[in-house]
Amino acid sequence: MSSNDGDSLPLSSQAPLEPSNKPNGLFVRFLNVVERLGNLLPHPITLFALFCAAVVVISGIAGYFELTVVDPRPEGASGRSSDGLIHVVSLMNAEGLRMIVSNLVTNFTGFTPLGTVLVALLGVGIADRSGLLSAAMRTLVMGASKRLVTLTLVFAGIVSNTASELGYVVLIPMAAMIFHSLGRHPLAGLAAAFAGVSGGYSANLLLGTVDPLLSGITEAAAQMIDPDYIVGPEVNWYFMFVSTFLITFLGAFVTEKIVEPKLGKYDVSEAAIDLSEQKMDSVTAVEKKGLKAAGLAILAMLAVLALTIIPEGAPLRNPETGLVAGSPFLKGIVAFIFICFAIPGLVYGRVVGTMKRDIDVINAMSHSMSSMGMYIVLVFFASQFVAFFKWTNLGAVLAVSGADALNAVGLTGPLVFVLFIMMCGFINLMLGSASAQWAVTAPIFVPMLMLVGYAPETIQAAYRIGDSVTNLITPMMSYFGLILAVASQYKKNLGIGTLVATMLPYSIVFFIGWTCFFFIWVFGFGLPVGPGSATYYTP
DSSP: OOOOTGGGOGGGGGGOOOOOOOOSSSSHHHHHHHHHHHOOOHHHHHHHHHHHHHHHHHHHHHHHTOOOEOOOOOTTTTTTTTTTTEOOOOSSSSSHHHHHHHHHHHHHHHOOHHHHHHEEEHHHHHHHHHHHHHHHHHHHHHSSSSOOOOOOOOHHHHHHHGGHHHHHIIHHHHHHHHHHTTTTTTTHHHHHIIIIIIIIITTSOOTTTTHHHHHHHHHHHHHTTTTTOHHHHHHHHTHHHHHHHHHHHHHHIIIIIIIIIHHHSOOOOOOOOOOGGGOOOOOOOHHHHHHHHHHHHHHEEEHHHHHHSSSSTTTTTTTTEEEESHHHHHHHHHHHHHHHHHHHHHHHHHHHOOOOOOHHHHHHHHHHHHHHHHHHHHHHHHHHHHHHHHHHHHHHHHHHHHHHHHHHHTOOTTTTTHHHHHHHHHHHHTTOOHHHHHHHHHHHHHHHHHHHHHHHHHHHHHHHHHHHHTTGGGGSSSHHHHHHHHHHHSSSOOOOOHHHHHHHHHHHHHHHHHHHHHHHHIISSSSOSSOOOOHHHHH
């Protein structure tokens, strides 16, 4: 989706400038190698198509040699074969061909993340096209005191993740302008917002479109071990909610104590554009009126929602246990994401005049769907890969073998998550899409870590840390070129190495701080990462 204010921010629309400097340093040279290797990879859609073909071929070879492992599940468990072994199932035969052809459509339409993400985005689309999200973000950032502007920018970047690319297109260019207007280095403002938007991608106060996306992939991977295991979109919410404040303070600390002092005083002669031509629209009186009306709509919705959840016997509680855990509310959380964006967006649009007729609402939802074409194509091939991997039992075999290896070397304690988070961060350097990376790695690592005793919800929370912290330093991140273009306008001939060096302190501090917080939260205090989420799993 695009923001209504994108046209008034010329920074976000220019193509990346060609960097002419030759950055030095061992780590920067390493990142340049990663960039070149990453550029050799095909498009993620092509990559998933190749993965599908590879699974078919490998399953044929493994099936020919009758590859098996001992099934660790107890006798009589659902899905366990009578001989107690997990056999690789070949797709390179007549039966395999029939399975592929017969299930091609249902693999796609039944892929859990597809429907949940699209439904959530219908609501986000209304809020975005009405102008609510942009106005709220500008109010939050431009209304902050000078003392709190850095904290506010990082925080706004994190919460902007509920609205797709709004943070990249609007907030990051705006942050550079704000810092420049305050006499501070504009690249420090850009870095602070970038840290929140991208480095804090997995943290948020609200559930967003990424939550059902990842939980659907996690659920499919978990069901390779436990066919009845359910992973809802809310399973990491507690941890990610509190992580929002952790990343906000860490991001502000790095900006003011490390990045801004290193950048020094800004010299306007370094700019590649005339900074006097920059435009940053303030919130108008009509927009303020719309925000107040939208705020009242949100309060009214929360009051109604509370009446359906809080009282004993409320209709959205679990009818069997009377608890919120496992309730229709949590199972239908995507519907509430849709409503909580759609209704305030509609109210705001009616007040400011952007949503005058029903066709305006329809166009807003249509626009959000039109921006998802690439995602839908990606999901088609990703869903086939996940299904093929599950049918063949290759994931289960790899998981059992990996779990046996971890047991053999004694690496089954909580420290296994340090290596897991590091591995996810490393893979993210080359495969920047959160969904694409998790669709590839979840079928292996979720079952593997389940077999050594950890619940899928906890595994997913750890993955999200690794996936976020290296977003800032990988050229494979889809908006890296946009950030480089914006930064290049404030510093002539700025290259990839300069941008990476600026953002590297955030990645290091986020990795250390967030990982330590994960261990304190999960293993120190024994707190669940989300509503009804388990920490440990017993096969």
